[in-house]
Amino acid sequence: MFIALSHLQAALFFAFFTSIVMGVVGRDTDHDRVRYGLYCFGYFVVAIFALGWVMYLGHG
Amino acid sequence: MSSKPDRSLQRWVPAVVAGWLVPGGGHFYLKRWNHGGLLLFSVASMFILGLMMRGRMFVPQGGDLFTTIVTWGGYIGDLASGMLYFFATWLGYEQGYLAAPSADYGTKFLVCAGLLNILAIVDAYEIAVGEKP
Numbered sequence: 001m002f003i004a005l006s007h008l009q010a011a012l013f014f015a016f017f018t019s020i021v022m023g024v025v026g027r028d029t030d031h032d033r034v035r036y037g038l039y040c041f042g043y044f045v046v047a048i049f050a051l052g053w054v055m056y057l058g059h060g
Numbered sequence: 061m062s063s064k065p066d067r068s069l070q071r072w073v074p075a076v077v078a079g080w081l082v083p084g085g086g087h088f089y090l091k092r093w094n095h096g097g098l099l100l101f102s103v104a105s106m107f108i109l110g111l112m113m114r115g116r117m118f119v120p121q122g123g124d125l126f127t128t129i130v131t132w133g134g135y136i137g138d139l140a141s142g143m144l145y146f147f148a149t150w151l152g153y154e155q156g157y158l159a160a161p162s163a164d165y166g167t168k169f170l171v172c173a174g175l176l177n178i179l180a181i182v183d184a185y186e187i188a189v190g191e192k193p
Contacts, residue, residue: 003112003162010165013109014172017102021176024095025183028193 008048015044065189075188079181081142083173086184099180107144107173115166116155117148134167140174140181 005013023037079086083103087096118134121127138145155163186192 001112002114003109004160005109005113005162005165007161007165010113010162010169014106014169017106018172018176020098020102021179024098025179 008052011048012045015041015048019044063190065191067189071190072185072188075184076181079184080140080177083142083144083177084180085142086181086188090184090187092187099177103141103173103177103180104144106169106176107141107148110166110169110173111148111153113166113169114155114158114160114163115168115170116158116163117145117153117170118167134171137171137174140177141170142177144173 019037019041022040023033026040027033027036075086075089078089082088082100084096084099087093087099117138118131120135121131183192
């Protein structure tokens with residue numbers, strides 16, 4: 001089975017799975033883990049769109 | 061923490077080896093079932109998505125410095141997925157150079173799955189020796 005994800009889809013999947021791992025290993029209590037995971041995911045998404053716009057504008 | 065970490069080999073080697081072979085395995089060994097399950101889900105999903113996008117497994121190569129660093133680094137990243145990598149290669153998965161953006165993303169997903177597993181292994185080590193609650 002072959003799937004062809006777009007750049008955005010691949011980046012969002014990456015952000016999702018990485019945020020889960022960062023949340024689990026990055027804090028000491030479950031409450032903090034959930035918060036940190038959501039925090040990481042949010043920042044990943046913001047970075048994806050910000051860098052996307054930077055590249056778009058940079059290419060003219 | 062008030063107690064001093066115990067870094068004797070028998071404390072951390074089983075957790076680290078289990079964590080390398082099975083993503084989240086170190087946490088399962090330490091009876092952190094929920095955390096192990098989340099790590100297994102994340103690393104395995106990323107690895108499987110990488111395979112489904114026809115990502116390429118790195119093969120170590122010599123030559124110039126850049127090629128050596130990239131191929132050896134990628135190979136170590138692939139290898140860090142443990143049994144996922146061994147099963148995929150043992151079952152005959154291989155992909156040459158597929159000229160598709162998705163395959164390129166897949167290659168990165170395969171390496172990143174291994175890198176995330178390294179984070180999980182380090183976490184299992186810290187829990188096993190008592191550096192982390």
